[in-house]
Amino acid sequence: MTEHLPILLIVLPLVAAPLCVIVHQRTAAYTLALVVSWITFAISIALVAQVSQTGVIRYNLGGWAPPYGIEYLVDSLSSFVMMFVSGIGAIVLVYAPKSVDDEIARSKHYLFYATYLLCLTGLMGMCVTGDLFNVFVFLEISSLSSYALISLGQTRRAPLAAFQYLIIGSIGATFILIGIGLLYQMTGTLNMADIAARVPHENGPRTVLVAFGFLVIGLCVKMAVFPLHTWLPNAYTYAPSVVTCFIAATATKVSVYAFIRVIFGIITPGFAFDYLPLDTELTILALVGIFVASTAAIYQANVKRLLAYSSVAQIGYMILGISMSTPGGLTAGIVHMFNHALIKGGLFMIVGCFALRLGSVKLDDWKGAGKTMPWTSLGWAIGGLALIGVPVTAGFISKWLLLTAAMEKGMWPVAVLMLLSSLLAVVYVWRVVETLYFSEPTAKVLQAKEAPLGMLIPTYVVLAGTFVFGVWTTYSADLAAAAAAGLLGATP
Template sequence: MSQAIQAQLPVLQVVIPLMAAPLCIILRRRSLVLPFAIGVCWLTFLVSAALLGDVLEAGVISYALGGWAAPWGIEYRVDALSAFVLLFVSGIAALVLTYAPRSLTDEVPASRHYLFCTLYLLCLTGLLGIAITGDLFNVFVFLEISALSSYALIALGGRRQALPAAFQYLVMGTIGATFILIGIGLMYQMTGTLNMADMAARLPAAEGIRTALVAFAFLTVGIGLKMALFPLHVWLPNAYAYAPSVVSAFIAATATKVSVYILLRFMFSVFGLEFSFEHLELGRALMPLALAGIFVASTVAIFQRNVKRMLAYSSVAQVGYMVLGISFATAAGLTGGIVHLFNHALIKGGLFMAMGCVMLRLHSVDLDDMAGIGRTMPWTMAAWVLGGLGLIGVPATAGFISKWYLIEAALEQNSLIVAVLLLLSSLLALVYVWRVVETAFFREPSQRAREAREAPLAMLIPTWVLLGATVFFGIFTTYSAGVARQAAEAVLGGLQ
């Protein structure tokens, strides 16, 4: 790669999918637009992989848009944490879209496929922009780009339940975005800057501790809504359950993870560890909410008959694990929380893709209809079992690595009760995963299951790649937990 292109990688990360999105409307024909969008996603992934390599080798990358130096101009800033998020968001986006064509044919009218690709690339643009920008107002702008396209993607399939789900998500998402914008506005009022690094330097000397407290409260609640932190999660189950399978897989694997990234950035990089966790003792609020979310959402998941809805409640519980790691405010806790962003993205994206395969053949993901499906779709359901083991946290899976670090963080702080609760929470995951396994492999086949056949290879291969990666990163942890450890240490050190 030439040095000139390498220097432009930060802006190319956002510009490539952003410029490609309107081109999908021009191409329009399905035979052209889907290969084009898939190629764009893989190119975006290559850019993010190159950025991560550069950051690990040379340290933080700062890119001044238009040649205007920060803090006067907009800065794109890539450190270990943002590069890690960019990598798995773009990678999962590429894999899910590679998996998408056959599923889209079944669930989305052909006349809307070009709209799907446009919205998908816009949503990807927003998620990547959030992770790479060093400007607070740009965080809000990219947040809205991703959110608005997500609402449309959820409703795109045309299922009757999808429209109310998208509308509920829109209302809750708009409230969250408004809270975030108010918080950013108050912080700008205090410091006179929107650059994160500059704001972090100015906040300690800024007058008006009450204004800082109000801004902190608005941001915490707004971000909590966006990342579906219990009990602000009410929009998520319907949104995931009734969206087209491709959309469920993409959003479940990426959207809430990027919102957790925003929380990390604000609480550690902007407000700082001392203000957030020593002065305000944020950990005391986050820890009980995280534990409540893990146990309540996991319990509710056990009683779901719709498997996509079950996975949606499981996602609320998994957000709890990430927030629990943040609440410790230690290197081990943050490592556990950050690596779980990555691990859960792999696991949950793969599980939703497996359910997309089932939806293609059964036109249902209801447990009763899935009775005996393991006999007619063995490869699909074997992939489900592999992902389920990751959710439970069985050794040699990525989910085990996350829980190992979280338990280590709990024991470091002498929180034996939290460590025990983490172990017990895995039993709840075992129960709802086993319900699907028992139904698929040990019950007499339903009429739909008897008539089903295995999913096409074009869908099975990306599903297995994603879920197979959960085993790879459960054994070879250098590229997941190792990078997460570097990111955690950088976050604890604040913006330099």
């Protein structure tokens, strides 16, 4: 049975999604989605353990060996990403019922859970497949599901935000598909390892360079790298709170994973960063994105939009680590994927708690809520400290590893700019803290009750992870270091 775990990771949520529609009943659909998501998480943990003991797992669908068949590949990087993505997906579903009841029409609940499982299927598939065209297929499964989930928002702006995301996401997907087609034309295979072995990286046809360009730009759209991030603020702002919790913590991280796979598994760092100046370009875009998005976050009146711009900035840190192309830099980028998933997932869950009790995510409507919703407000303070990067939090570990990697490479100006950018995070986090604790409560806030335990407990589980992995750094950092070593060591 254990040998089939890679395919079960995909099949279970994929089969459960239409079953949620067939049962056509909200409680049954929720129960099915919850059970399947936790089984998926358990399978991911088992795969992490198996990879650490036996090394890379290769699974050939239908018994057909690549390049004729599709290969699923689980290594240190993919198992690590699968574990935290499926973990967030499972915990968010525990948190979901009250928020879903409040923000999504009751008649659409079973459709929500079906679409949620399809999105999880797409994200898991991107992590496990070793076939480049399959990456595109699973990316579109997750993207199409995300469009549908975002459109379920309460306001009329939600369908518009989903449509904007669809248009920009489709452009990015088209770029990716063109790049894949050109690589297939040059190599005659879609297996990523075979493409890397066959494609002429240096002094090859111009077609190869064009293919790489399409892939990089398309994935930058999906990652929301500045300035290709314009779809993200509206998508996060107008989606139902539970949807924002899930996609903010997972979707862009899996796209970053796909970007790492393309750069280090197909393009190779030698071609991308030595032959081409991609490292310089990514560094510039990352730094500009960090400062511009963090500055934009400071001036937001909507807390969801504030966190959305913060996410664009945090993606800049991940790209910064990747662009260094060193074991330390790549480890820092991978660790930050994990840490940011915990931090931003927890903060958006806190926003969902406020949205439930106050009926608003606007900062002015939260004045004085620290008095009537103390545990929810404390959760924001905890998540905010981690986002800033205060010691003993996971955010500190990410930034420390990035600073260390930058200084080891002699990138002192980059290290200084990173420290300065943290001050911007202090400003926008403090704006919310000041509103919660140092403003006179409004009449609505005085009547508000604390968020229900069914939402607070899973929220605090996620937020506790920011301290656990801020103190017990060896687990996440060791997994990321093993993933970085595998990527750099396997590079031709």
